[in-house]
Amino acid sequence: MLQSRLFTKTRKEAPRDEVAKNAQLLIRAGYIHKEMAGVYSYLPLGLRVMNKIIQIIREEMDAIGGEEVVLTALQDRKVWETTNRWSDDVVSSWFKTKLKNGSEVGLSFTHEEPLTSLMRDYIHSYRDLPRYVYQFQTKFRNEERAKSGIMRGREFLMKDLYSFSRDERDHDRFYEKAKEAYMKVWKRLGLGETTYVTFASGGSFSKYSHEFQTESDTGEDIIYVDEKKKIAVNKEVLTDDVLKDLGLNRKNLIEKKAVEVGNIFNLGTRFSDAFELTYVDESGNKKPVIMGSYGIGPGRVMGTIVETLSDENGIIWPESVAPFKVHLILVSGKDGAVARKEADELYELLEREEIETLYDDREARAGEKFADADLIGIPWRIVVSEKTVSLGIHELKNRKTGKTEHLAEKELIAKLKR
């Protein structure tokens, strides 16, 4: 993509009303735009990152048998009255509005109810189980206090998967698979080293739920990590009994602040009972479906990556989610035509080789372009200037390590194609 075609621009200063690093950098670099407190639009660069995060999650959900859908954001009051979760006294974060005829509808804050209700039309027999249904969908939550940039918003995207199993044994088996899939997701997103499976409160159907907590000072949670065992316990449930139960020793635990990037929990028959979602087994017995819920917030993931992986000059995206793989920068001297021609040709070559490239073809000084490139944070930078043209080499710099190398064209392409 030609940078001159990008309508967003970088800015030197962050807006006064943003304190969180994620929002400051993402706004300065032109990834997002703030509409109001806790509500952000995603701009071309931001959308590219978001789509990559989504795709990684999608691939891992598909790999464990997920079937993707998109449910509606407008929600039927009746469905929520089934589980007694319509009232504002029970769920305070509802956004509600009215149809022209006066009847109330809600804006989805989660989807257990509508999906359970929907699945009643499709699950009747043990032959219809198990099912793993997921979506990427906007959630609306009337947070009393939005904060930390894109980390806690009033409108945000969420991947939520719901499992429908015939019994606890099947459910547990999938639950473990989902846990592993989640760990793969963090690894692919560049958060593998700092994200821990964390034991948290479980509710009425299991002793624990599991949160996926990424170390970060902006986090709202306090977790206690056993680094050897790579597991953690949320402070909320930390007691001697729990430690004993999990086989952990208080002495080995390190306190850390962390961001909850995902969570999974056993819903048991809470929703299937309420909606009478049942199936008939081989012997003709009617049984309730066992459900589970598995969430990840892609926007929060994006914010967490920026919080975790950035330096004083800007963002440092992992290759897997970077908006582009390569930032090609033209530095044109007195007679810019030669360098420009060379850069144009290299850009075409990179495009042909399907290496995602942002080409800074603008007429601007080198320093400004470098500063922009650091801020935007694309992993690889190629500089084409009079110097590189006259030497007949390609200069490749790594955003993360700062290492620069000089390569012939073939080597360059080979390296970037990996």
Add this chain to the structure above:
RNA sequence: CGGGGCGUGGUGUAACGGCUAACAUGCUUGACUUGGGAUCAAGUGACUCCGGGUUCGAAUCCCGGCGCCCCGACCA
């Protein structure tokens, strides 16, 4: 929802109750320049968040509203 802070050109800041609201940046034009946000020149851009009040006079003081940020509580 309790407590605190703050609303001034697009952005970041300044201005004792008193001159035409200043500076930087951005943007436009030109010159010079092209390996780390250069330099110079000329322009552009604000009903000082909204509404009321006090005063000869309000960006500044008072009241109300709206918005934003932070701490805490809450977080299906």
